[in-house]
Structure formats: structure tokens, C-alpha cells
Amino acid sequence: xxxxxxxxxxxxxxxxxxxxxxxxxxxxxxxxAETIRLESAKRPxxxxxxxxYDERLDGDYWNRAINFNEQNRxxxxxxxxxxxxxxxxxxxxxxxxxxxxxCNFTPRVMKKFGLEYDNLKKIKPDIxxxxxxxxxxxxxxxSFGAIGFGTEAASGLSSATGYEDGPPxxxxxxxxxxxAAEHTVFALMAAIIHRSKxxxxxxxxxxxxxxxxxxxxxxxxxxxxxxxxxxxxGNSHPEISPHGCYPCKGRxxxxxxxxxxxxxxxxxxNLLFPEIVTNTKFDSNESRIVNRKxxxxxxxxxxxxxxxxxxxxxxxxxxxxxxxxxNGKELLFNQHLFxxxxxxxxxxxxxSQIPKLPYPGKPWKMSxxxxxxxKPPPSFGQHNETILKNYLGLSNKSYQELQDQGxxxxxxxxxxxxxxxxxxxxxxxxxxxxxxxxxxxxIKSYFDI
Amino acid sequence: MNSxxxxxxxxxxFTHYVSGPYCTKLLGDYGADVIKIERPITGDxxxxxxxxxxxxxxxxTGLLFKYLNTNKKSLEIDLKSEFGRNAVEQLAMxxxxxxxxxxxxxxxxxxxxxxxxxxxNPNLVVVSISNFGQTGxxxxxxxxxxxxxxxxxxxYIFGSTDKAPIKHALRQAQFKxxxxxxxxxxxxxxxxxxSGSGEEIDISIQESISASVRDATTSYATSGVVRTxxxxxxxxxxxxxxxxxxGYVVPITFGSTDWSKxxxxxxxxxxxxxxxxxxxxRRENAQEFEELVRSAFRVKGKQELFYGAHSHRELxxxxxxxxxxxxxxxxxxxxxYFQKLEGNISxxxxxxxxxxxxxxxxxxxxxxxxxxxxxxxxxLIKKIKLSTxxxxxxxxxxxx
Numbered sequence: 001x002x003x004x005x006x007x008x009x010x011x012x013x014x015x016x017x018x019x020x021x022x023x024x025x026x027x028x029x030x031x032x033a034e035t036i037r038l039e040s041a042k043r044p045x046x047x048x049x050x051x052x053y054d055e056r057l058d059g060d061y062w063n064r065a066i067n068f069n070e071q072n073r074x075x076x077x078x079x080x081x082x083x084x085x086x087x088x089x090x091x092x093x094x095x096x097x098x099x100x101x102x103c104n105f106t107p108r109v110m111k112k113f114g115l116e117y118d119n120l121k122k123i124k125p126d127i128x129x130x131x132x133x134x135x136x137x138x139x140x141x142x143s144f145g146a147i148g149f150g151t152e153a154a155s156g157l158s159s160a161t162g163y164e165d166g167p168p169x170x171x172x173x174x175x176x177x178x179x180a181a182e183h184t185v186f187a188l189m190a191a192i193i194h195r196s197k198x199x200x201x202x203x204x205x206x207x208x209x210x211x212x213x214x215x216x217x218x219x220x221x222x223x224x225x226x227x228x229x230x231x232x233x234g235n236s237h238p239e240i241s242p243h244g245c246y247p248c249k250g251r252x253x254x255x256x257x258x259x260x261x262x263x264x265x266x267x268x269x270n271l272l273f274p275e276i277v278t279n280t281k282f283d284s285n286e287s288r289i290v291n292r293k294x295x296x297x298x299x300x301x302x303x304x305x306x307x308x309x310x311x312x313x314x315x316x317x318x319x320x321x322x323x324x325x326x327n328g329k330e331l332l333f334n335q336h337l338f339x340x341x342x343x344x345x346x347x348x349x350x351x352s353q354i355p356k357l358p359y360p361g362k363p364w365k366m367s368x369x370x371x372x373x374x375k376p377p378p379s380f381g382q383h384n385e386t387i388l389k390n391y392l393g394l395s396n397k398s399y400q401e402l403q404d405q406g407x408x409x410x411x412x413x414x415x416x417x418x419x420x421x422x423x424x425x426x427x428x429x430x431x432x433x434x435x436x437x438x439x440x441x442x443i444k445s446y447f448d449i
Numbered sequence: 450m451n452s453x454x455x456x457x458x459x460x461x462x463f464t465h466y467v468s469g470p471y472c473t474k475l476l477g478d479y480g481a482d483v484i485k486i487e488r489p490i491t492g493d494x495x496x497x498x499x500x501x502x503x504x505x506x507x508x509x510t511g512l513l514f515k516y517l518n519t520n521k522k523s524l525e526i527d528l529k530s531e532f533g534r535n536a537v538e539q540l541a542m543x544x545x546x547x548x549x550x551x552x553x554x555x556x557x558x559x560x561x562x563x564x565x566x567x568x569x570n571p572n573l574v575v576v577s578i579s580n581f582g583q584t585g586x587x588x589x590x591x592x593x594x595x596x597x598x599x600x601x602x603x604x605y606i607f608g609s610t611d612k613a614p615i616k617h618a619l620r621q622a623q624f625k626x627x628x629x630x631x632x633x634x635x636x637x638x639x640x641x642x643x644s645g646s647g648e649e650i651d652i653s654i655q656e657s658i659s660a661s662v663r664d665a666t667t668s669y670a671t672s673g674v675v676r677t678x679x680x681x682x683x684x685x686x687x688x689x690x691x692x693x694x695x696g697y698v699v700p701i702t703f704g705s706t707d708w709s710k711x712x713x714x715x716x717x718x719x720x721x722x723x724x725x726x727x728x729x730x731r732r733e734n735a736q737e738f739e740e741l742v743r744s745a746f747r748v749k750g751k752q753e754l755f756y757g758a759h760s761h762r763e764l765x766x767x768x769x770x771x772x773x774x775x776x777x778x779x780x781x782x783x784x785x786y787f788q789k790l791e792g793n794i795s796x797x798x799x800x801x802x803x804x805x806x807x808x809x810x811x812x813x814x815x816x817x818x819x820x821x822x823x824x825x826x827x828x829l830i831k832k833i834k835l836s837t838x839x840x841x842x843x844x845x846x847x848x849x
Contacts, residue, residue, distance in 0.1 A: 156772060
């Protein structure tokens with residue numbers, strides 16, 4: 001496939017699940033790499049089995065799984081049962097005509113199927129193999145399964161994050177998977193460049209936990225140099241006050257404000273409450289740090305009178321760092337992101353009955369964009385025939401044999417997990433912020449799709 | 450045979466603080482030659498940010514700077530002067546990747562416009578990192594990490610529903626943008642190897658956050674649901690740090706609804722009470738369930754729970770580690786992760802090491818972070834062969 005992007009001509013095969021590898025290869029597929037996503041009907045990606053478009057569980061529900069679809073746009077789908085030796089041979093053949101093999105299963109799985117680098121380089125001498133694991137490909141924790149909430153804890157980041165005097169906190173996404181995926185893209189590009197100059201492939205080990213630790217040097221340095229253990233301080237900043245998140249008008253509306261200079265403080269205070277300008281408790285950053293709590297309470301009383309977007313615009317107009325806290329819907333409809341065409345409009349397979357949808361775009365813009373070349377995510381097993389027959393030259397007879405042995409398939413024989421609480425009820429009980437029954441038409445008209 | 454992946458890749462680095470320097474650190478640590486342009490006297494303001502080595506005298510260069518600027522050469526030069534502009538224009542002619550993180554428009558004000566750079570070097574890859582990108586209504590907005598979390602969409606789904614949203618500690622947004630910038634730079638550089646035409650790359654720190662909060666926008670786009678922060682337990686164990694005797698663990702049941710494994714791990718008889726063995730039962734008795742679970746966790750040790758969980762296949766508990774724990778961690782030790790560096794740094798101080806391992810072209814610290822202007826002579830006289838009479842507007846007072 002590919003979309004004539006920068007990476008067209010690079011073929012990636014991924015044996016993957018959830019995010020850490022699929023997100024990395026999504027970024028590369030968006031840029032034109034041809035990515036073949038391996039799947040299994042016996043052990044489908046958990047993302048095929050939950051969160052369906054419009055919460056519909058009927059029919060081939062797995063082709064309406066939103067997290068799968070969003071991350072696997074622009075990819076080809078090959079459903080192959082690797083516990084069948086003939087199918088596994090097909091995978092080896094596929095790797096022999098590919099540039100990258102990417103895997104985020106534990107080393108045990110790679111070993112079981114003979115997919116370690118030392119084996120694959122015999123099949124394809126210049127292959128680049130990447131193994132992304134929670135904690136490392138070898139070593140005492142290498143056999144431990146992990147998802148982002150575990151690696152975030154291990155990395156050191158959680159220990160420093162959270163409300164003051166509260167437990168460590170984590171966001172509602174498996175955050176380190178993305179940090180690791182972003183580093184994986186860089187690692188792959190470095191290896192691809194090295195290969196293009198020398199002809200040499202190699203093995204890349206990504207530890208998701210260590211990737212995150214590399215982005216929190218302050219914690220490591222302050223501890224090793226000074227034995228200081230970083231404390232949890234919520235949204236506060238050790239050297240800046242005010243610096244926080246304040247309530248605004250409306251239900252669960254907030255604004256963040258960070259005054260990084262005396263000038264910003266003066267602009268803020270003159271707008272919100274000129275009466276305290278001369279109060280000695282707040283007349284320098286140092287005194288504002290000492291009286292942080294009192295000041296944050298005073299600011300909260302004032303910000304509650306404002307709409308958060310309006311206050312942000314006014315403060316930014318006066319040179320103050322301020323940002324409204326955007327929820328998922330507000331982010332999707334954010335004017336700035338809209339004008340930058342941040343969201344990619346992605347089509348879906350016609351039989352899935354999913355319309356074109358705006359999905360998060362790439363975290364970079366190139367001067368010669370690949371925008372508008374988005375291809376739909378594959379339905380389960382959609383490209384079995386294309387890949388096995390056209391790419392690998394498998395005969396009709398052998399293809400039929402694989403089918404008869406159940407080694408290739410186009411459907412998943414698992415019943416979808418029932419939704420215990422409907423979205424209406426979830427909105428009512430507050431486990432989600434809201435449910436908008438008119439979301440389809442709202443999106444269609446906003447993005448003109 | 451090469452031993453560095455990015456050998457012979459030349460980077461001209463106009464960056465300061467965190468996002469840009471992390472981008473060029475990644476390039477440098479995997480082999481690129483990086484020349485860091487710093488303003489006279491003060492240099493990169495990151496030199497003056499904590500943490501410092503408290504036992505040593507000031508002034509000293511901050512440790513964050515020393516982490517972010519390994520494998521770079523420092524050229525201290527005034528871009529507002531004609532001399533400075535000429536020098537960097539000459540350097541740009543012999544550069545593969547230029548990285549900058551000025552406010553939008555500032556690079557232009559130094560005469561280094563897109564057209565000028567393209568004219569000097571048609572193959573040049575120019576990477577610009579900024580708060581909100583080079584275009585759009587927020588282009589000139591001021592921000593720091595807190596603001597990126599808010600406008601990037603990650604903050605709203607972070608924290609408790611009964612409190613204000615929060616953000617990660619420190620400078621995650623900037624590190625994310627730096628990583629993405631480095632990847633994008635290599636993609637464009639890779640293209641120049643074949644098609645020989647450069648590229649301008651626009652990195653918005655906000656978008657680096659927004660790209661990874663897929664769940665938040667996609668949830669609305671596909672089901673009309675606006676997600677929120679962590680709500681009360683409601684009869685299931687939250688996959689959020691929970692207090693144990695000597696710290697915190699994150700209880701994660703990986704794709705399993707089999708409650709008995711968790712009950713086994715906690716060795717808590719009362720959890721086998723029929724009213725807790727079904728999801729419906731736990732929901733109905735949510736408050737009682739929560740109290741019971743919390744007290745069951747509180748008597749257990751973190752190592753015991755973490756290692757115990759991993760002996761079950763579907764329990765992949767997380768172990769909350771602080772810096773002290775990390776230094777002792779057997780996996781990090783196995784990987785030789787933490788590093789001591791040369792260059793006026795205490796032997797106690799350790800730095801995070803390789804974020805990932807490339808088997809044939811490993812991560813390597815060849816040189817510690819430079820002193821301000823350390824490589825002026827080498828670059829100006831030897832590399833671009835200026836006379837020795839370049840303006841000495843340095844007067845560096847870096848304390849190093």
C-alpha cells in the first residue's frame with residue numbers, strides 16, 4: 001500500500017498488541033511505510049474485542065473496534081495462526097522480503113516462534129528487528145508482562161506525580177506506551193539510515209520503562225547528586241507561583257495559569273484583582289511561593305466568574321501563559337488544531353458501515369505533506385490473499401490447505417464482551433463526563449465529511 | 450564498518466531549554482555531530498536550571514543541562530551580529546539537519562529565512578519546535594508544560610473527578626516533542642539520501658501531547674462519549690497506585706475478569722464472600738468492597754505483591770519506584786542503565802542512560818556537555834577557517 005510518503009518503499013511486519021508497537025508503526029505508515037499487521041483469530045488483539053463504533057456488538061463487531069481501527073489505518077491485515085507450521089513458514093517468507101520486523105510480545109513468544117533476531121537474520125541478513133517490552137528483552141524482569149500503568153509506576157514518573165499529600169497518580173491512558181513508541185520510531189529510523197549506508201541490519205531493544213526514565217532526568221539527578229527524593233506537589237511548580245489549575249464557570253471547567261515572570265504576574269493580578277497588587281504577601285515570586293495556598297484560593301474565587309476559553313484568550317492577549325483544560329470533545333473541535341488540520345480524516349471499509357472519522361494526526365508537519373492520503377484500517381484478515389498469493393506466490397491449493405487447517409481466517413470466533421453499563425447510564429453516574437447522542441451529525445458537519 | 454548509526458550526520462542546533470536539546474541529544478547520542486549555537490554570556494538558559502550539586506560551590510552548570518547536552522559542541526556566538534550570521538550561514542551550508550526552538554518568527558529575524566536556508570543548502574532539513582506550531586490562532590501563545598497538558602487534552606483525564614485535573618511532574622510535554630522532532634528529522638533526512646531535497650518540519654508541543662491522547666478524541670468521535678478522570682472504585686479494583694505497607698503498587702488484571710487470582714494474591718478470606726465474587730455483587734457492595742480491598746493491600750509489602758502477581762499470568766502489577774528504588778532495581782542494573790559522566794561532575798551523580806539499545810550501533814556518550822563556547826576556536830578557525838580575529842564577545846562566566 002503506502003501513500004507515496006517519505007517512507008514509501010519500507011516494508012514493516014508487526015507481531016503486536018495494544019499500543020507500544022502499533023502506535024509506532026502507525027506513525028511510520030502515516031508517512032508511507034507499508035505495514036503488514038499480523039493477527040490471530042485464536043488470540044486476537046484485545047483492541048479487536050472492546051470499544052466498538054457506536055457501541056454496536058452485532059455481526060463482525062471486531063471490524064468496528066475503534067482503538068484497533070484508529071491505530072491501524074494505512075496498514076494491511078494478515079490473519080495467520082503461528083502455531084501452524086505452514087503458516088509460520090509463510091511468516092518467515094514474508095520477513096525475507098521485508099525491512100523491519102516489530103514485536104511487542106514478551107521474549108518468550110518471540111522465542112517460541114523462532115522470531116529472535118539471530119534466527120531472522122539467517123532468513124534476511126539485513127533485517128531490522130525491534131523488540132519493545134515493558135522492562136527489557138533480557139534480564140531479571142524481561143519475562144514480566146506489562147501495560148502502561150505498570151511501566152509508568154516502574155519508571156519513576158508516578159512517584160513524583162500526584163496531588164500534594166496524596167498517592168502517586170497516573171492519567172487515564174497507558175502513557176508510557178506512547179513515550180516508548182515515539183522512541184521506537186526514532187530507533188527504527190536510525191537503524192534504517194545505518195542500513196541504507198552500510199547494508200547492515202540490527203536488533204533494537206526498547207524497554208518501555210527505561211524510555212520514560214530517560215525523560216525524567218531531574219528526579220534521578222537530584223537523588224544521586226543530593227539524595228533529594230522528588231515530592232508530589234500536584235500542579236505546583238517548585239520555583240514559580242502562581243502555577244496551577246483553577247475552576248471556571250460551568251460544570252468541570254478549568255483553566256491553567258503559569259506566571260513565569262513578574263510581568264505576567266502583574267498582567268494577571270491587574271485583570272483578576274487589582275486590589276491585591278500591593279499586598280506584601282504576594283509582591284514577589286518568593287513571597288507568592290510561601291503563600292501559595294492562600295493565593296491559589298484567591299485566584300480560584302476570581303476564575304470561577306469566567307468562561308475558561310474567554311479567560312484564556314484575554315490572559316494570552318496580555319502575555320500571560322494560560323490554557324483552558326480541554327476535554328476530548330473540546331480538543332476534537334479545538335479551533336487551533338482545526339486550522340492546522342491536525343486531525344486526519346480516515347475512511348473505513350465500506351462493509352463496516354463506519355463513516356469517515358477525524359483521528360489524531362501525526363505529531364509533525366512536513367512542508368510537503370502526506371495529508372489526505374489516509375487509507376482505511378484493514379478488516380480482520382482482509383489482505384490474507386493479497387499477501388500470501390501475490391507477495392509470497394502461494395498456490396491456490398496451498399492457500400486452500402491453510403484455510404482448511406484453520407491457519408488463516410477472516411473472522412474471530414469470540415463473543416464480544418457485553419457492555420455492562422450503557423453510555424447513558426455512565427454519563428448519569430459520572431464515570432464519563434457526558435454522552436452526546438448527536439455525535440455523528442456534529443462531527444459530520446464540523447469536519448465537513 | 451560503522452559503529453554509530455548516525456555517523457557523518459551533521460546537526461546545527463539552535464535550541465535551548467528542553468524540547469530542542471532532547472531532540473539533538475538523541476541525534477548526538479546515536480552518533481551525529483552536533484554544533485550547539487549559544488548566545489553570548491548566558492548561553493542556553495537551561496545551564497542555570499536546577500538541580501545542581503548542592504555540595505559544590507556556585508556558580509555551576511545545572512545537571513539537567515549536562516544531561517541534555519551530551520555529545521555536542523558549543524559555539525558561543527551573537528546571531529544579531531553580522532559576524533555571527535555569516536558564521537552560521539557558512540555552517541548551514543555544511544549541515545544535514547538544522548533544529549531550532551525559538552518562538553515562531555525569531556529565526557527569520559536573524560535573517561535565516563526558509564528561502565535563505567533553502568538557497569544556502571537545498572538538502573537541508575529544518576526542524577522547528579514551538580509551543581503551538583508555526584501557524585494557527587494559538588501560534589504566539591505563551592506556555593509551559595502545565596499549559597501543554599491543559600490544551601493538549603491530557604490533563605482533563607488525569608486525576609480524580611472530585612478534584613482539579615493534574616499533570617505529570619516535570620517536563621514530559623517537552624521531552625515528547627523533542628523525541629518526535631528527532632524522528633521527523635531522521636525521516637526527512639532519510640529522504641534526502643535518495644531524492645536529495647530538504648524539508649521544513651513544524652513540531653507543535655501541544656500536538657505531541659494531543660497525538661497520544663487518542664482515546665479522548667476518538668471516544669467522542671466513535672461513540673459520543675466524553676471521558677473523564679478517575680471515579681470512585683465502583684466495585685472494581687482501580688488500575689491506579691494503591692497504598693501498601695511500604696509504598697504503592699498498581700493492581701492490573703490484564704484482560705482477566707477472574708477475581709480469584711487477585712483474592713489469592715491478597716490472601717484475604719473475606720474476599721471470597723459470595724457477595725464479592727461476581728462483578729454485580731462487587732458493584733452492589735462497592736463501599737464495603739473498597740474498604741476491604743484497601744485494608745487487604747495495606748498489610749502487604751510492595752515487592753511481595755509485585756513479584757507474586759507476576760507469577761500469575763494475567764496479573765501484571767506495577768511497582769511504584771522512586772529514584773532510590775530505581776538505582777537498586779535489578780533490571781536497570783542488568784542493563785547498565787545509569788551512567789556516571791566525566792567533566793567536573795561528582796562521582797555520586799548518575800544520569801539516565803540509553804532509552805533503547807541498538808545492537809550494532811549502540812548509544813554512547815563520547816563527550817560530556819560542553820562549556821559555553823568551548824569549541825569556538827575549533828569551529829570558527831579550523832572548520833570554517835575564519836581569521837583568529839573573531840569578536841571575543843564571550844566573557845563566559847559559566848563557572849566550569
